Each structure stands twice: as structure tokens, then as C-alpha cells.
Amino acid sequence: MLKIEDLHVSIKGREILKGVNLNVNAGEVHAIMGPNGTGKSTLASVIAGKDGYDVTGGNIIFKGKNIMDMSIEDRAREGIFIGFQYPVEIPGVSIANFMRTALNEIRQYRGLDPLNGAQFLKLMNEKKKIVELTEKLSTRSVNEGFSGGEKKRNEIFQMAMLEPMLSILDETDSGLDIDALRIVANGVTKLKTKENATIVITHYQRLLDYIVPDVVHVLFDGKIVKSGPKELALELEKRGYDWIKEEYEQGKLI
Amino acid sequence: MKPFADYLEQLKQYRLQTQPDPFRPVEEYFKCQVANMGSIMLPILNGWYVHEDMPLTTYENGVIAGSIKAAIAQYPELINPYLCKLQENEKSGLIESNEHEFTDGIFIYVPDNTKVENPFQIVSLVNSREDLLVQNHNVIYVGNNSELSIIQCDDSTKYGKTFINVVTEITLSENARLHYYKTENKEAESMLFNHIFVNQKAYSQFHSNAITFNAGYVCNDIHVNLNEPFAEANLYGLYLVDKTQKCNNHIQVRHHATDCKSSQLYKGIMDDESEATFHGHVVVEQDAQRTAAFQTNRNLLLTDKAKINTKPFLEIYADDVQCSHGATVGQLDEEALYYLRSRGIGERSARKLLMFAFANDICQHVEIQALKDRLSDMVQRRLNGELTICDQCMWHDAENSNVIFPIDASKL
Ligand SMILES: Nc1ncnc2c1ncn2[C@@H]1O[C@H](COP(=O)(O)OP(=O)(O)OP(=O)(O)O)[C@@H](O)[C@H]1O
Ligand SMILES: [Mg+2]
Numbered sequence: 001m002l003k004i005e006d007l008h009v010s011i012k013g014r015e016i017l018k019g020v021n022l023n024v025n026a027g028e029v030h031a032i033m034g035p036n037g038t039g040k041s042t043l044a045s046v047i048a049g050k051d052g053y054d055v056t057g058g059n060i061i062f063k064g065k066n067i068m069d070m071s072i073e074d075r076a077r078e079g080i081f082i083g084f085q086y087p088v089e090i091p092g093v094s095i096a097n098f099m100r101t102a103l104n105e106i107r108q109y110r111g112l113d114p115l116n117g118a119q120f121l122k123l124m125n126e127k128k129k130i131v132e133l134t135e136k137l138s139t140r141s142v143n144e145g146f147s148g149g150e151k152k153r154n155e156i157f158q159m160a161m162l163e164p165m166l167s168i169l170d171e172t173d174s175g176l177d178i179d180a181l182r183i184v185a186n187g188v189t190k191l192k193t194k195e196n197a198t199i200v201i202t203h204y205q206r207l208l209d210y211i212v213p214d215v216v217h218v219l220f221d222g223k224i225v226k227s228g229p230k231e232l233a234l235e236l237e238k239r240g241y242d243w244i245k246e247e248y249e250q251g252k253l254i
Numbered sequence: 255m256k257p258f259a260d261y262l263e264q265l266k267q268y269r270l271q272t273q274p275d276p277f278r279p280v281e282e283y284f285k286c287q288v289a290n291m292g293s294i295m296l297p298i299l300n301g302w303y304v305h306e307d308m309p310l311t312t313y314e315n316g317v318i319a320g321s322i323k324a325a326i327a328q329y330p331e332l333i334n335p336y337l338c339k340l341q342e343n344e345k346s347g348l349i350e351s352n353e354h355e356f357t358d359g360i361f362i363y364v365p366d367n368t369k370v371e372n373p374f375q376i377v378s379l380v381n382s383r384e385d386l387l388v389q390n391h392n393v394i395y396v397g398n399n400s401e402l403s404i405i406q407c408d409d410s411t412k413y414g415k416t417f418i419n420v421v422t423e424i425t426l427s428e429n430a431r432l433h434y435y436k437t438e439n440k441e442a443e444s445m446l447f448n449h450i451f452v453n454q455k456a457y458s459q460f461h462s463n464a465i466t467f468n469a470g471y472v473c474n475d476i477h478v479n480l481n482e483p484f485a486e487a488n489l490y491g492l493y494l495v496d497k498t499q500k501c502n503n504h505i506q507v508r509h510h511a512t513d514c515k516s517s518q519l520y521k522g523i524m525d526d527e528s529e530a531t532f533h534g535h536v537v538v539e540q541d542a543q544r545t546a547a548f549q550t551n552r553n554l555l556l557t558d559k560a561k562i563n564t565k566p567f568l569e570i571y572a573d574d575v576q577c578s579h580g581a582t583v584g585q586l587d588e589e590a591l592y593y594l595r596s597r598g599i600g601e602r603s604a605r606k607l608l609m610f611a612f613a614n615d616i617c618q619h620v621e622i623q624a625l626k627d628r629l630s631d632m633v634q635r636r637l638n639g640e641l642t643i644c645d646q647c648m649w650h651d652a653e654n655s656n657v658i659f660p661i662d663a664s665k666l
Pocket of ligand 1: 011012016034035036037038039040041042043052085
């Protein structure tokens, strides 16, 4: 579903991603871990098509199409979703209006009729349950005044609404209390099908107890330096990244 | 007034439109579509108060409302203390002209200790094939501990050039409260000068919210005098202009007494070659200790040719004050745009959503729910290019409007 080939990305002249390769198939869950500042969020942003990044080499292929020249919105309409590490507050735009606009533009792109008010309402109420949201979404502005945890929960709600093919969840677990973590993780699990794929970016094993990954990758110094089964996450949690650094510097990895 | 003096003179040459037939039912001229607002109509057509045979109505609770000319004849003792009482330094040529030559206008009198449940709605409509000069004068008096809401709609429909010059004198007695909502939807050939003067006694509150949907040439002047302690004035405004429309907001708030509060939040979106001015002037006099005064003006310029002239200005002579002012002229928040687009919303729609949010913020300060919803809807339609001069009569005209609500958010 997603194939990243030798991706090089610079920000303001500084190379952040130094040749990332990644292959994600339908039905899979991948975890990306790695120390702060190694480029995990950058990778998510570049997949989403955010401006301000110089892609100096490589390709991103999604469902067989090279998406490098696609607009942000078209990538989303093709089925890419990012659960942001720091969701933006948008005062004055209600969550309901936001989701209705998004959903209908995606449907239009796919040649489907727009949902009418009643259909949308029904869908929204169903999806609210997935992340146990109780708020009135017509009056609440997107993320405005939300706590860190509420913002993350709202990201998963949006994911539930838009039913993406590929979800990249960037530290969705950070800032969640124990109950919220369970709710969010269960939400993600409920949304998992054979057809879609998930990439979770995380620092903690905790989340991976709920969302069990097929593969764990370590992003270090702008590259995926190690990939392994779910046990790799446990090992990282126990041992930290020093050994990765050592092995990397000794040229043992890649 | 210099640039308009010639125009004014020229318009004066034209014969004033005759007063509409007083015995035609008011409903033939005005219908307000906004349901659940329960407002009492005070219609003005081409500068004349429209009524069947009652130029002035006295309600059970002692409230008096209707034609100012009738009030001058019937209740001189009520109106004279508040009529044409502006300070010399507050007057301009246009105001003097208005004082001498106003044809009609609205008088509203609220006695002490009276909460007026239903808002009064002053609908000022111009519909004339000939060029027209309208000079209206309004006097609004709210007694001690009383409360009133006014909705004022200035619209023009079609045909001739119009020049409208309105002076409104508002007096708020002790602990009186006035919510004053204004909408302006004027076509390109119209010039509208609105001068509002507010005098406030102790503990009184003045809340105004002025939304300009279309401008022609609009000039809104608001002068507020906070004359006694603990008076409060909150002024909100929104101007949405495009093409060659011009909208000026000149605000002056004078803190004469201690412990008063004033705030201003004005926002504008300017497209094409439109121009807008925000001059907000707050004066805190030497004795006005413990004043709190805030001013903000935010603008979105959509083209290089659109212009905003913004001058938030504080003039402070007291030392114990809490004041701030600021102006921004900018584009939309790029991070927010990215967020919206990353959910599949096209760039154009994303911009529109953010623009709507920016503008709708002002509607959120409207306290009458039905009016708030309606204004939000109108802002939305304006930004979508659907609220044009041709269908602007949606304010009044139930038959001709074809309102499509894209989402009934209140149900969600
Ligand atoms: N807009 C930007 N301008 C300048 N530098 C940036 C920008 N965005 C990211 N960077 C830099 O790129 C590097 C990678 O940042 P990124 O956010 O991708 O890291 P991360 O792996 O997600 O870290 P964390 O675990 O802390 O979330 C960092 O050194 C960061 O400072
Ligand atoms: Mg990050």
C-alpha cells in the first residue's frame, strides 16, 4: 500500500531524512520508534504533503501511485490520514462542520453523493461511540480549549469518520491518561481491517500492548536503522537507544 | 465631509421622495424573516417612518416608540432633553445638516425599571428610482435599571443613488442596558453615514455589534461618553467588503469617570479593490482612574489592491489604568489551513472555512439566539458570494428568498 524509496528530506538546508525506506502492506500495523528529533514527525508530514520540506530525493508510492506531486487534500482523499502529534486549534470552526465538509469533499473526489444532514448526523453519532466522545460537536470548535488528551481523542474520532486506508498516528498516546489510552487504542483497533494499514509513531511500549504491531522500526539519524518483530519495542523500552547508537556508529546496522 | 459636499449639494437638488402612503399596511413593505425573534418592527422607507395611522405607540409598560417627529409634537418634555444635545466638538457639517433638516426618525423611550422583552427592529429601507437624500434622526432613551435591545437594519434595494445621513442619540441612565445590533447591506450606489452618540450614566452597559455585509460607501461613527463610574461599553464590528466598496469605522470612547470599562473588537475582510478604515480612539481622562480599555482590530486582506487603514489609538491621562490595543493585518493561519487540507478539504473550501470562522467570531457576541444564527448564516452566504444586493431583501421579504442551509448545526 505504501512504499517509500530512499527518501531524502531537508528543512532549511539541513538534511533531516537521509534515505528512508519503508514498505507497508494492507492489513499491517507498523510502529516507528526512535529518539527525539530524529525525523519521525517530519516523515509523517512529508507523506501528508506539507509545505516547507525540500524533498531532495526518493519517492513515495501510495496504492501504486507516485504521490510526490499530489496536493495535501488529494492525498487525504486517496486515503492518507495523519493523527497529529500537535493538533492545531481552529477557533470558530465546529468539529461537525469540519467533518461534514471533509467527508463530503472526499466523497465527491471518489464520485459518491454527499451525505445529507441526517445521514451525517447518524454517522457522527456512531463514530463518537468508538472513542467514547460525549461532547456536542456542533458547538465545539476544532481542538479549541481541548486538553492534550482530548485533542488526541479527537484525532481518532476524525480517523473514524474519514475511514482512511493508511493512518499514521504520531504520538497519539502521549498525554493520555490510562483510561484515555485504552479508549484511544481500542478505537484504533476497532477501525483496523484487512484493507487498511496503520503506522504508529510512539515512544512507549504501552500503546503497542493494545495495538499490536507486525513490525517495529527504529528511525535514527534520519534513517530506518533497524526493523524487527514486536519484541523489539520491549527491548527498546528496557535498553533505550544507546545500544542502537553504538551499533549504528560501529556500522553494524544497515 | 469635504469630498461629499458637492455630492450632498447635488442630491439636495432632487426633490425629496414623498412620504409613503401612511394607510398602507406596514406588512406590504416589511417582512422580517427571522423567526423566533419576536421583534417589534419600526420600519422606515426612504427616510419616513411607515405606519398605518399611529405614528407613535405607547405600550402597556410605558415604553413609547415611533416617529421622532410625532414625539416632538406629543412628548416634548420627554424628548427635548435628549434631542440635538451634541457637544460642539462632536459635530461635523453632516451632523449640523442633519440637525437642521432631518425629515423623520425613530424615538424610543423606556421608563425606569422596565425590561423590554421583545427587541425593537428598526428597518431602514431605501427603494427609489430617483436619487435620494435621506436624513434621519433617532433618539433612544433607556431609564434607570431598564433594559432594551435594538436591531437596526440598513438596506437598500435598487435603482437610484442614495445618500443617507443618520444621527442617533442614545442616553443610558443608571444601570440601564442596551444591546444595539446593526446590519448594513448597501448596494454600490449608496452612501451611508451613521453617527451614533452614546451617553452613559453609572453602571450602565452599552453593547453594540455592527455588521457591514455590503458597503457602497459606509461610514459608521460611534462616540461613547462614559460619564459616570462603573459604566461599560463593548463595541463589536465586522466589515465584509469587496469590489470597490468602502467602509469606515470611527470609534471614540471617552472615559470621563473612574472604574469604567470599554472594549472594542473589530474585524474585517477586504477583497478586490475595497478599502476600509478603523480608527479607534480611546481617551482616558485624568480623573478616570481604574479604567480598563481594550481595543483590537483584525483584518484579512485577500488581494494586493485591497486597503486597510487601521489606527487603534489610546490617549491616557490617568495613571491607574489597564489598557491594551492592537491591530493585525494578515493572511490566514497556514497551520490551520494545512490541518483542514490534511483531512481532504480542498484549499478553497479550507480558506472559506477559516474566513468564516474569523468573521463569525463577531456574530458570537450577539445575545439573541435567532439573530445570531441568522447573522452567521448571512456571513456564510456573503463569503460564498451568495448574499448579493439582489437577494439582500431576504431580511424582509419571505417570498423571494431561497435560503439553503447547508448544515443545520443546531441539531447536532
Ligand atoms: N519547521 C521546521 N523548521 C526547522 N527545523 C525543523 C522543523 N521541523 C522539524 N525540524 C527539525 O527536524 C528534526 C526532526 O524533527 P521531527 O519533529 O521530525 O522529530 P521527531 O522524530 O518527530 O521528534 P519527537 O520524538 O520529539 O517528536 C528536529 O531536529 C527538528 O528540530
Ligand atoms: Mg514528532
